[in-house]
Amino acid sequence: PPFWVVIPAAGIGSRMRADRPKQYLQLAGRSILEHTLDCFLDHPQLKGLVLCLAADDPFWPALPGASDPRIQRVDGGGERADSVLNGLLHLRELGAQEGDWVLVHDAARPNLARTDLDLLLAELANDPVGGLLAVPARDTLKRAGADGRVQETVDRSVIWQAYTPQMFHFAALHRALADALVAGVAVTDEASALEWAGLSPRLIEGRADNLKITRPEDLEWLRQRWVLKT
Template sequence: MSGKFWLVVPAAGVGSRMAADRPKQYLQVAGRCIVEHTLDCFLDHPDLLGAVVCLAVDDPYWPQLAMASDPRVRRAPGGRERGDSVLAGLDLLQAVGAGAEDWVLVHDAARPNLAREDLDRLLAVLADDPVGGLLAVPVRDTLKRAGADGRVAETVDRNLIWQAYTPQMFRLAALSQALRGALAAGAQITDEASALEWRGQAPRLVEGRADNLKITRPEDLAWLKQAWAERNRQR
């Protein structure tokens, strides 16, 4: 099967936990915005058919980026929830000719440390999968389930628990139908895989690197800057 794929990047959030003067995807690292680094891994890939970035309607930062004029990257209006943004991106892809059975990867705008080998592994493992799946990492720490009183209710078997990352990879029509149905039903959808789960399907977990970090808090940004600085010194 073809390894060609489309990309949707939901980027309409404000990232309030960063306590910054702009959405976290526009914070600078190594001379460029986080979202530019995020998109680089995909724009450099020969199998990319096109990308959609889902942005707040009044976003003043995106038009200032050189990437905004890249013909491979289109802009869609972001929604109130992540699922709304992704649906807008999927609708735009359909409008420009993407097929119902085409693979679509959804990736967090503030997850700029995706390794190319992880992207290639995801594409290879899921190429013929009937459902699709996502990059994920088995948890390493002991996990506790809390009771209502704030005390430990039980220790969870960590061998059964994975931390969900992105990209997440599904067929366009299947993802669109799952998201639309779940949102209409008021289901709690925190990522694309959970929408497929709501429809009774079981996405495949593809193990990736643990440093595929989502920048959420100031300490995450500090870690990324240090990690990239050390990597550059080693070159």
């Protein structure tokens, strides 16, 4: 189905301990963010893409990708959900309708395979709610106590890691995010806002290497992979 994309990239990424937000670190000669945008830009069913950036972001204008007319820049907000809401408001100006599909994807996930993107779109095209790419937990999981000791082993067979893109209808996503923000609910991904609204997003099993670059070793791993790929 045709789809819109929102990329929230207005965070500071403090866990990377770098001199700039992680999406501006280099991977194979380009920024992580440009690789991420490339996952979508030439897709035949893309209707438009909005990139949410901090208002004073000095890094984006310096990149070659910044002049690409297919990318609409908007200001981010205080929380991820605020950033995505701003993106949705702009999509409406671009002509997005209530029932249109919107995909939200992390700026720091540059290794999304086209096959996974197409799998998500195909699996959810006729779904009443929508859903997300996700990966079943593979390690044994422990619940920790404050003393740093294991309290119990958690049943991993029902635990999945939530990846992106996350795919929902424009109106449902907009309403869920706005309501969750007003209620002060912690929303770390879009699906949790819809869950809070009483809906059940579908889990679509994707590739584990669509990882979000969070720690320095994630980037090292991806750099080595990229060398092998190209």
